[in-house]
Amino acid sequence: MPRVPPIDPTDASPEVQTVFAEIREAFGRVPNLFRTQAHFPGLLQANWNKVKAVMMGGLLPRRVKEAIAVLVSKDNACRYCVAAHTAALQAIGACEDEIARIVEDPDGAGFSPKEKALIRLARHANADPHRLPDALLATVRAEGATDAEIVEALGVMEVFVAFNRFLDALQVDVDF
Numbered sequence: 001m002p003r004v005p006p007i008d009p010t011d012a013s014p015e016v017q018t019v020f021a022e023i024r025e026a027f028g029r030v031p032n033l034f035r036t037q038a039h040f041p042g043l044l045q046a047n048w049n050k051v052k053a054v055m056m057g058g059l060l061p062r063r064v065k066e067a068i069a070v071l072v073s074k075d076n077a078c079r080y081c082v083a084a085h086t087a088a089l090q091a092i093g094a095c096e097d098e099i100a101r102i103v104e105d106p107d108g109a110g111f112s113p114k115e116k117a118l119i120r121l122a123r124h125a126n127a128d129p130h131r132l133p134d135a136l137l138a139t140v141r142a143e144g145a146t147d148a149e150i151v152e153a154l155g156v157m158e159v160f161v162a163f164n165r166f167l168d169a170l171q172v173d174v175d176f
Contacts, residue, residue, distance in 0.1 A: 122156060
């Protein structure tokens with residue numbers, strides 16, 4: 001049971017309804033994550049803008065970003081985000097076998113060497129940011145990643161670390 005109930009979209013303020021309309025257009029629905037954040041409209045707006053910039057924009061392919069989202073969330077034991085971004089991978093055309101490979105062994109999931117290196121970087125930064133090896137960053141660069149791609153991959157990680165903590169702390173119901 002959630003510690004803070006999600007806001008019913010029909011009961012939302014006009015400010016929140018405007019954001020919900022954008023979310024609904026993007027996803028076909030308003031997930032519980034955003035419905036819960038709607039209790040603080042500024043947070044909802046800020047996080048929706050961040051999702052649009054990080055997950056829907058940028059240089060990296062959406063598949064790579066969704067893989068980072070799933071793997072960071074798996075590493076952080078966030079059931080909500082694992083379910084949500086497994087569904088997102090399916091929505092962009094990944095089959096069940098491909099998703100299983102991403103979750104079990106991303107190195108064997110058909111990513112390019114640069115994409116694999118960026119995924120490893122994001123996971124390591126999530127697990128132990130104070131001990132991020134210079135050699136790992138050198139490998140990412142040697143595989144051709146630009147500084148912008150490195151920052152973007154870590155930006156995806158950062159979004160999901162925050163979402164994972166928020167969702168788990170409030171025990172938001174999985175709605176995927």
